[in-house]
Structures are given as C-alpha cells and as structure tokens.
Amino acid sequence: MRVGFAVPVSGPWATPENLRRVAVRAEELGYAELWTFQRLLYPVGHAMGVTYRAVHDPLITLAHVSAVTSRIRLGVAVVNAYVQPVVLAKQLATLQTLSGGRFSAGLGLGWLPEEFEATGVDMARRGRRIEEYVEVLRKAWADDVVTHDGDFYRVPPAHLDPKPEPGPPPLLLGGTAEVALRRAARLADGWVSSSREDLSAIAGRVRLIKAELAAAGRDADAFRFVCRGVTQVRAHDEDRPLTGTYDKIRRDVAALAEQGVTDVFHDLNFDREIPAADAGEAMRRAEEALEALAP
Numbered sequence: 001m002r003v004g005f006a007v008p009v010s011g012p013w014a015t016p017e018n019l020r021r022v023a024v025r026a027e028e029l030g031y032a033e034l035w036t037f038q039r040l041l042y043p044v045g046h047a048m049g050v051t052y053r054a055v056h057d058p059l060i061t062l063a064h065v066s067a068v069t070s071r072i073r074l075g076v077a078v079v080n081a082y083v084q085p086v087v088l089a090k091q092l093a094t095l096q097t098l099s100g101g102r103f104s105a106g107l108g109l110g111w112l113p114e115e116f117e118a119t120g121v122d123m124a125r126r127g128r129r130i131e132e133y134v135e136v137l138r139k140a141w142a143d144d145v146v147t148h149d150g151d152f153y154r155v156p157p158a159h160l161d162p163k164p165e166p167g168p169p170p171l172l173l174g175g176t177a178e179v180a181l182r183r184a185a186r187l188a189d190g191w192v193s194s195s196r197e198d199l200s201a202i203a204g205r206v207r208l209i210k211a212e213l214a215a216a217g218r219d220a221d222a223f224r225f226v227c228r229g230v231t232q233v234r235a236h237d238e239d240r241p242l243t244g245t246y247d248k249i250r251r252d253v254a255a256l257a258e259q260g261v262t263d264v265f266h267d268l269n270f271d272r273e274i275p276a277a278d279a280g281e282a283m284r285r286a287e288e289a290l291e292a293l294a295p
Contacts, residue, residue, distance in 0.1 A: 001257035003295040004033035004075070004265030006228075007065060009056045011275025013282035016064070022286060023065035026072060029294040033073040033104065035228075035265045036061050037195075038080055043114045050275045051195075059091055066099040073102045075265075077192045077228055078174045080110030081133045082121040086155055089140035096164035106192045106226075107133070108174035127179060128152075134171065134187045141168040172226060181205055185212035190224030190262075195270045199241040199256065202227065206260035224262050229253075231266040232273070233289055242266075246292040253293075266293055 005026045008014040023034055036058035042048070058076045066074055074095075079088065096103045109126040110116065116123040132150045139146050140160045148155040172192045173184040184191040191209055193202065206225050213220045229242045237244035241252045249266075256264055268274045268289060274282045 001253065001261065002032035002263045003253065003293070004035055004073075004263060005031045005290060005293075006035040006037075006265055006267035006269055007061065008269065008282070008286065009036050009058065009061055010039075010051050010269040011054060011277075011282070012279045013274060013277065013286070014054075014056055014269075015279055018279065018283050018286075019061065019065055020068050021283070022290065023069050023072070025287070025290050027069045029290060031072060031290075031295060032263065033075050033265060034062070034065055034069070035075045035077055035267065037077055037228075037267075037269070040080075040082075040115045041112075041118060043112070048112075050272055051270050053275070059095060062103070063095055063098065066095070066102065070100075071102075073104060074099055075104035075172075075226075076106050077172070077226065077265075078106035078108035080108045080115065081126070081130045082110050082116050082119040085133045085136040085153060086140060086146075086160065089137050089160065092137075092169055093141060093162070093164035096169045097162065101164075101166045101169075103169040104172060104190075104224075105169045106172040106174060107137075107188075108194075109180070125152075127183070130173070131183065131187065134173075137171065138168070170224065172224065176205070178208065181208050182212045185209045185218070185223070186216060189222075190226055192226040193228050195228055195230055195267070197228070199227065199252075202256065202261065203259035210260070225260055226263040226265070227256055227261045228270075229264050229266045230270040231268060231289070231293070232271040233285065233292075246289075249293060 007022045008018045038058045039052045039055040062074045129152050146160045147157040170189040172190040173188040210220045232243040237248040
C-alpha cells in the first residue's frame with residue numbers, strides 16, 4: 001500500500017507557503033505521492049459545498065510543488081475531459097518531463113453542467129468522448145506524426161513535441177458506474193475513486209475491474225487502484241471510513257489494502273472543517289495529520 005497526501009488547494013489554507021510546506025514535509029516523511037483535484041468554477045447558489053468554492057488549478061499547483069521536491073510522485077485526481085485533449089496532452093507531457101517522470105495523470109468525465117457550458121463542450125455522450133480522448137492523448141505522447149479524425153476531435157497531421165520523458169505518465173480513469181470501471185480496465189493504467197465513493201463497497205469495484213483485466217489478458221498486478229481518502233480527524237471514532245482518531249484512520253487504511261486498494265491518499269481538502277477554517281488553524285491540523293499518518 002502506497003500512502004499519499006493531498007496538498008492544500010481549496011479555501012484559505014491553500015496559500016503558496018502552505019503548498020510548499022506540505023509538499024516538502026510529505027517528502028521528508030516518506031509519503032509516496034502528492035495529489036490535487038480540479039474544480040473549474042462554482043455556480044452561484046450551488047449546494048456542492050465549501051470544498052469546491054475556491055480551488056487552485058491542479059496542474060499549475062503540481063508544477064509549483066515539483067520544483068521544491070525531488071523524489072515524491074505527483075498526481076491529479078482528476079482533470080475533467082472538457083479541456084481540448086491536444087492542449088492537455090502538451091501540458092501533461094511538460095509536467096511529466098519537468099518533474100523528472102514523477103507524474104500520474106487522472107482523467108474524469110466531469111459532472112457539472114455549468115463547466116461544460118463555460119468551456120463550450122457538449123456534455124452528452126461523455127463516456128464515448130472520454131474513450132476518444134484517451135486515444136488522442138496516447139497518440140500525442142507516442143506518434144511522430146499525430147493525426148486523428150474522430151467523432152469528437154480532429155487533429156491534422158502534425159508533430160506534437162517534445163514527447164514526455166522518460167515516457168508517458170501513467171493514466172488513471174475515474175468513475176463509479178460499472179461501465180466506467182470496465183472502461184478503466186480496458187484503457188487505463190489505473191482507477192481512482194471519487195470523493196463521494198462508498199469505501200465500504202470498494203472491494204466489489206476492485207473485483208469487477210480485476211475480472212475485466214483478466215478477460216482482456218492484462219496484468220492486474222500492474223494496475224493501480226487509487227483511493228481518494230476523505231480523511232477527517234476527530235476526537236472520537238465514527239462509522240465512516242477514514243473518520244475518527246488517528247489509530248482508527250490507520251486501521252481503515254490497512255483495511256483498504258486488504259480489499260485490494262494499492263494507493264490511498266489523505267485529502268484534508270474534503271474535510272469541510274479544513275477549507276472553512278482560517279489558514280493558520282487548518283495548517284496546524286494538517287501538520288499534525290502529516291506526522292501522525294506518515295507511512
């Protein structure tokens with residue numbers, strides 16, 4: 001089990017100083033990976049919650065922290081497929097190269113209609129769109145001459161260089177529906193759970209993906225099962241996984257490993273008490289959690 005930590009990207013605690021401090025300290029403590037997530041906009045009057053109200057761009061954030069770290073891996077969970085894929089392919093390739101090959105690229109369908117409207121992308125047929133999206137990314141990272149003529153995207157014959165070094169970043173797909181899990185097994189190097197994932201049912205999702213991998217002749221041992229840990233430190237244990245005392249949270253991490261999860265990262269951005277707190281108090285709690293939950 002690889003244990004990671006999400007950097008501050010949401011709310012008042014997501015300052016440049018705190019970003020750098022969490023990144024450097026996580027590397028010192030032996031965490032496997034630093035993580036971010038994307039929220040492009042927050043519709044007026046929406047009820048999605050304080051975590052999504054003000055969020056830094058996930059890729060620029062990772063580029064920033066890559067410059068103050070040298071060993072820890074970097075991951076985004078996830079970038080949504082309303083960004084034009086050739087543009088994203090260039091950004092991800094650059095981040096992979098500049099970080100020294102430490103990057104993991106998570107890709108999601110997206111679920112907020114207003115974000116699709118604002119980016120000029122049709123929200124319909126998102127499942128088919130993301131399959132073609134992955135195809136374009138793979139071509140952009142591998143082919144000398146990149147060309148594509150599909151249902152959603154067209155790329156005229158062109159060179160798209162430089163290629164990512166030392167190679168393309170691992171590609172993770174999100175989603176909770178059965179069709180999304182099967183898609184991840186067919187197309188990706190791993191699957192990443194959402195913040196709304198029912199972790200008590202994650203073993204079933206792992207089994208389904210492994211069955212699909214076996215049917216496709218793919219090596220399940222090489223596939224990553226990444227869990228976003230909505231970690232909430234509390235004075236007393238609660239029934240929700242990863243919520244309660246530090247001892248209870250560590251037991252929950254061990255239980256996830258037993259269910260087939262290969263990676264878990266603690267994401268305090270999704271503890272509503274953190275983005276709602278002042279920056280100093282949120283960072284105090286984060287530093288305590290970094291120490292207490294270190295692998």
